[in-house]
Amino acid sequence: MDCKSCNKTQLTPFFCSCCNVLDISYESSDKFETLGLKKSYELDKKDFEDRYLTLSKVTHPDRYQDLSETQKTKILNLSAQINGSYFSLKDDLTRAQLVLDHLISDGMALDKKSLPKNFLFEILEIREEMDEDSTDDDRLEEIESEVEGLRKSTHKEIEKIFQELTKLNVLDTNHLQDVQTKLNTISYYDRILEQIEGKLDD
Amino acid sequence: MTNQENIIIGIDLGTTNTLVACYEGDIPTVLAENGNAMIPSVVTYTDDGVLVGDQAKANFSKYPNTTFFSAKRFFGKTYSELEEDLTKMPFEVKGDDTSLKFVAHDKELSPFEVSIEVLKEAKNRAQRVLGRNDISKAVITVPAYFDDSQRNETKTAALAAGLEVLRIINEPTAAALAYGLDLKKEGKIAVYDLGGGTFDISILELKDGVFRVLSTNGDTFLGGDDFDAAIVDYLLEGFEETRPEVLIALKYAAEEIKIRLSDKESVPVKINLENENFSIDKVITRETFDSLILKKVKQTVRASKKAVKDAQLSIEEISEVVLVGGSSRIPLVRTMVEDFFEKTPFIGLNPDEVVALGASTQARILSGKERDLLLLDVIPLSIGLETLGGAVTKVLLRNTTIPASVTEEFTTSVDDQTGINLNVYQGERELVEDCRPLGKFKLAVPPMKAGYPRVKVTFHIDENGMLKVDAFEERSEQKAHIEINPVIGLSHKEMNNIIKASIDCAMDDFQLRMIVELRNKAERIIVATERTYDKAYRLMEAEEVEEIKVWIQKAKDALKRGEKDQAILEKIVNTLGDLTLPLADLLFSDATKQALVGKETSAV
Numbered sequence: 058m059d060c061k062s063c064n065k066t067q068l069t070p071f072f073c074s075c076c077n078v079l080d081i082s083y084e085s086s087d088k089f090e091t092l093g094l095k096k097s098y099e100l101d102k103k104d105f106e107d108r109y110l111t112l113s114k115v116t117h118p119d120r121y122q123d124l125s126e127t128q129k130t131k132i133l134n135l136s137a138q139i140n141g142s143y144f145s146l147k148d149d150l151t152r153a154q155l156v157l158d159h160l161i162s163d164g165m166a167l168d169k170k171s172l173p174k175n176f177l178f179e180i181l182e183i184r185e186e187m188d189e190d191s192t193d194d195d196r197l198e199e200i201e202s203e204v205e206g207l208r209k210s211t212h213k214e215i216e217k218i219f220q221e222l223t224k225l226n227v228l229d230t231n232h233l234q235d236v237q238t239k240l241n242t243i244s245y246y247d248r249i250l251e252q253i254e255g256k257l258d259d
Numbered sequence: 260m261t262n263q264e265n266i267i268i269g270i271d272l273g274t275t276n277t278l279v280a281c282y283e284g285d286i287p288t289v290l291a292e293n294g295n296a297m298i299p300s301v302v303t304y305t306d307d308g309v310l311v312g313d314q315a316k317a318n319f320s321k322y323p324n325t326t327f328f329s330a331k332r333f334f335g336k337t338y339s340e341l342e343e344d345l346t347k348m349p350f351e352v353k354g355d356d357t358s359l360k361f362v363a364h365d366k367e368l369s370p371f372e373v374s375i376e377v378l379k380e381a382k383n384r385a386q387r388v389l390g391r392n393d394i395s396k397a398v399i400t401v402p403a404y405f406d407d408s409q410r411n412e413t414k415t416a417a418l419a420a421g422l423e424v425l426r427i428i429n430e431p432t433a434a435a436l437a438y439g440l441d442l443k444k445e446g447k448i449a450v451y452d453l454g455g456g457t458f459d460i461s462i463l464e465l466k467d468g469v470f471r472v473l474s475t476n477g478d479t480f481l482g483g484d485d486f487d488a489a490i491v492d493y494l495l496e497g498f499e500e501t502r503p504e505v506l507i508a509l510k511y512a513a514e515e516i517k518i519r520l521s522d523k524e525s526v527p528v529k530i531n532l533e534n535e536n537f538s539i540d541k542v543i544t545r546e547t548f549d550s551l552i553l554k555k556v557k558q559t560v561r562a563s564k565k566a567v568k569d570a571q572l573s574i575e576e577i578s579e580v581v582l583v584g585g586s587s588r589i590p591l592v593r594t595m596v597e598d599f600f601e602k603t604p605f606i607g608l609n610p611d612e613v614v615a616l617g618a619s620t621q622a623r624i625l626s627g628k629e630r631d632l633l634l635l636d637v638i639p640l641s642i643g644l645e646t647l648g649g650a651v652t653k654v655l656l657r658n659t660t661i662p663a664s665v666t667e668e669f670t671t672s673v674d675d676q677t678g679i680n681l682n683v684y685q686g687e688r689e690l691v692e693d694c695r696p697l698g699k700f701k702l703a704v705p706p707m708k709a710g711y712p713r714v715k716v717t718f719h720i721d722e723n724g725m726l727k728v729d730a731f732e733e734r735s736e737q738k739a740h741i742e743i744n745p746v747i748g749l750s751h752k753e754m755n756n757i758i759k760a761s762i763d764c765a766m767d768d769f770q771l772r773m774i775v776e777l778r779n780k781a782e783r784i785i786v787a788t789e790r791t792y793d794k795a796y797r798l799m800e801a802e803e804v805e806e807i808k809v810w811i812q813k814a815k816d817a818l819k820r821g822e823k824d825q826a827i828l829e830k831i832v833n834t835l836g837d838l839t840l841p842l843a844d845l846l847f848s849d850a851t852k853q854a855l856v857g858k859e860t861s862a863v
Contacts, residue, residue: 062797078798081840110469114633118662118722122425122625123783125836133721137664144660255689 069093269618274456333370335409349503433617446578454584474569
């Protein structure tokens with residue numbers, strides 16, 4: 058999107074960093090668009106951080122003490138939107154899921170609920186172990202690091218698939234389905250980890 | 260400008276001591292009287308009136324059961340939650356599982372009503388030291404781990420003391436702001452804040468003038484008061500002692516002993532209360548003291564560990580550890596913090612003053628005079644909704660950067676259902692009974708088939724870390740205004756009554772302040788808008804700019820004739836605010852261009 062006053066490409070649809078023009082009424086559920094990024098898994102970390110800091114500086118309510126109530130609400134919403142987008146996209150797995158969601162809404166046929174064969178049995182086994190040793194903190198910590206390990210290797214596998222896709226420069230449905238399947242397993246791991254943390258806090 | 264410069268003060272409303280600070284020129288300064296910056300957070304109710312601060316502390320032996328200290332510890336708490344800890348209090352505390360009150364003569368007081376007196380004193384001190392009588396705005400700090408109801412009570416207390424709270428900021432974040440300016444370097448820092456009543460640990464990243472909180476953890480009921488109580492227990496050796504005269508004398512003696520043990524290996528304890536037929540003659544060593552508090556200090560290390568983990572950092576990545584709060588002077592605390600973080604803590608500023616100094620820096624940011632700095636803070640606890648079976652589903656996770664918002668969709672489960680009940684909780688645990696109820700509300704839904712209504716509920720956390728909820732039913736396009744009614748403590752109505760009562764007698768004064776405020780605002784808008792006229796013509800339609808000019812003239816006229824009608828002034832200020840909306844970015848960019856190109860990092 059080009060800026061109306063300087064005709065250069067804007068940093069994001071609502072802000073031109075060149076002439077500092079800000080549209081505080083901007084609202085979008087598209088997190089990539091909000092931060093002016095293209096919908097892809099690849100992320101230039103430095104550019105991403107710089108963008109966030111710049112946009113935070115421009116939209117934080119601290120900067121707008123003298124606005125009317127309606128304007129303040131707008132700035133508050135915009136600032137919340139930027140924070141939400143930043144934290145979603147910063148997380149590799151959330152970003153991966155958002156990319157897939159965009160492809161699905163564009164018509165790509167992906168099964169959103171797929172799981173690897175026998176995966177649920179594996180999960181049930183872990184759960185059984187957890188319940189058996191639910192008062193043994195050391196054992197729980199062992200299970201915790203085991204599950205953390207599984208999560209980490211799945212994360213790496215997802216990363217690898219995306220690298221391959223970039224190399225191939227195509228959006229291959231099989232590969233992407235594979236990513237979706239792996240992302241689904243991660244949500245199971247996260248739930249287990251959360252429950253272990255709860256038990257350890259007891 | 261016709262008026263004197265508008266001053267916003269920074270207040271550290273502490274459990275034990277309260278400090279007030281503001282900028283003198285470019286330097287944040289604590290406001291001291293007779294060389295003393297600390298106002299003891301102690302209030303005494305006597306038949307002749309209220310004593311606050313040093314006066315209250317000096318006279319505690321005369322009014323042992325109507326002298327209230329550590330009121331902040333009781334914010335947002337209920338009697339049932341604290342029952343065990345209350346037996347050693349020299350003053351009477353009442354309540355049940357939704358409330359807690361202090362008893363003074365025939366009056367029952369909420370803890371925050373006691374704090375109103377302390378805040379009034381802080382305000383008065385600022386007025387005396389600065390030689391002004393128009394201080395009415397403040398930034399107030401709270402423990403990072405304060406929940407929504409505790410923040411609300413702080414805000415209410417300030418309002419009742421005649422202070423508009425421009426911002427509530429977290430104590431460790433304020434400390435980081437002060438330290439960040441002092442250290443003049445970037446990196447990731449841990450702020451370990453152990454005060455009189457509360458413990459907070461925050462991990463922050465400093466970069467390009469932005470102070471970003473990565474994670475926070477803590478305990479709102481762990482601090483110097485607990486260490487004093489441990490000493491009192493030790494001195495009494497399990498003896499049941501309930502006389503207020505003895506308990507309050509012991510409390511202050513314990514505080515003394517604790518402080519002296521920071522640089523002495525042992526301290527002789529001689530207490531003799533002739534009137535009460537009570538005496539103690541003992542020696543307490545640092546080793547004994549360490550063993551009394553070890554468990555509590557370990558708790559702070561565990562919380563620190565969690566904060567580092569939540570920040571997704573390793574210990575080595577943390578470049579600096581700073582200590583805040585009086586209790587961080589305890590040698591055992593220093594050693595354990597040093598061992599955990601594997602580096603010597605940095606102690607450049609007075610740990611008692613650093614929070615107030617940081618609050619005054621945030622005040623300066625809000626006044627628009629400090630454009631190179633920005634604080635990005637987080638919510639300390641997750642916010643969730645009760646779902647079937649007493650479980651809590653989180654809608655906003657702890658350590659989410661604020662402002663934040665999230666929208667959830669709900670529907671009905673039976674035909675013609677006219678309402679959906681939503682219960683909001685704060686905390687990390689899975690079950691309702693382990694979390695803290697924040698509020699409950701019922702959403703009105705037009706009668707429709709089950710599952711047909713689509714109610715979108717948006718949770719907003721504003722820049723003060725406080726929750727607001729909006730609801731919208733899409734099918735009928737009905738909006739719902741939801742007021743969260745606190746489950747614990749006072750309802751909004753009760754709070755409003757207290758505020759009203761405190762300002763009723765000063766109503767004229769209050770109105771006058773509002774008018775002065777509006778006039779200042781109008782002046783600022785005139786100056787800022789006139790600066791952008793040429794740019795405005797490029798950005799807006801000529802008619803729009805003409806309309807702005809008409810209202811600017813109205814504003815000028817109103818100021819000239821000294822307009823006293825609040826409604827007229829409000830109308831002018833609000834209309835101008837809306838008309839100049841497209842110019843907001845211009846007004847803004849003028850002042851921040853420098854900050855945006857990142858040239859000013861050296862000033863951090």
